[in-house]
């Protein structure tokens with residue numbers, strides 16, 4: 001399958017999705033959204049694919065939602081079409097997604113990166129929510145996910161001033177898991193993805209579900225939920241294999257059952 005705004009490669013069990021609108025610094029338009037929904041759904045449905053890396057170009061992961069597409073829209077257009085609500089289908093992906101960010105991740109670009117399970121940043125990455133400079137606000141989760149990622153003070157400052165945060169600050173603040181040299185970004189992200197892809201598939205799904213629950217649930221309910229998923233994995237063949245393999249001092253071989 002080919003996409004108008006994405007380039008897709010498969011590296012064994014890892015899907016690499018590259019945003020590809022270089023003329024607009026990968027600004028996210030309706031076509032990009034449609035392509036991302038289709039590409040992520042195809043990944044989720046393919047049992048051979050176990051981890052996805054989403055990246056952009058050296059200059060920009062994505063410089064935001066497409067301002068040219070939005071500029072003449074009315075309230076009725078935006079509200080009536082529930083503009084960009086389709087990103088909820090992107091975040092519904094059950095399998096792991098890593099964002100590999102180099103260059104600008106601004107506005108919707110920063111928000112898209114934060115939709116991933118974690119971000120690996122190049123030392124050139126710059127994150128920001130500059131919507132305020134356009135007389136609007138974040139609209140794809142930035143005011144919510146940024147607060148959860150880096151706390152109120154920094155999130156409020158970034159959303160109110162539009163200032164950019166460089167990769168080192170983003171790592172200190174907990175927005176990104178790791179910073180790597182720009183030239184090694186995609187290789188490092190693919191390597192991390194391959195590590196995840198080699199784990200028992202049901203346990204990977206369960207970990208993602210558990211960590212996501214931490215953002216939605218009170219602590220006691222989250223801990224109970226975690227324990228139930230832990231218990232549930234004892235119904236899997238891979239749990240028997242994983243623990244037997246440890247005792248026998250050999251690597252586990254997973255069936256995904």
Ligand code: CO8
Pocket residue numbers: 023024025027028063064065066067068083084085104106107108109130131134137138139140
């Ligand atoms: N939309 C459309 N086109 C863009 C965008 C964008 N967000 N960003 C860059 N471009 C285009 C430029 O217009 C330019 O095109 P052209 O060559 O035809 O003039 C081309 O990309 C290259 O850009 P620049 O010449 O500006 O490159 P510079 O290196 O000088 O500057 C910057 C790079 C700093 C990234 C600059 O391009 C910039 O400030 N871009 C806009 C950043 C921004 O404001 N992003 C937020 C957009 S609003 C948003 O994301 C809202 C999300 C929520 C939507 C949810 C709806 C429910």
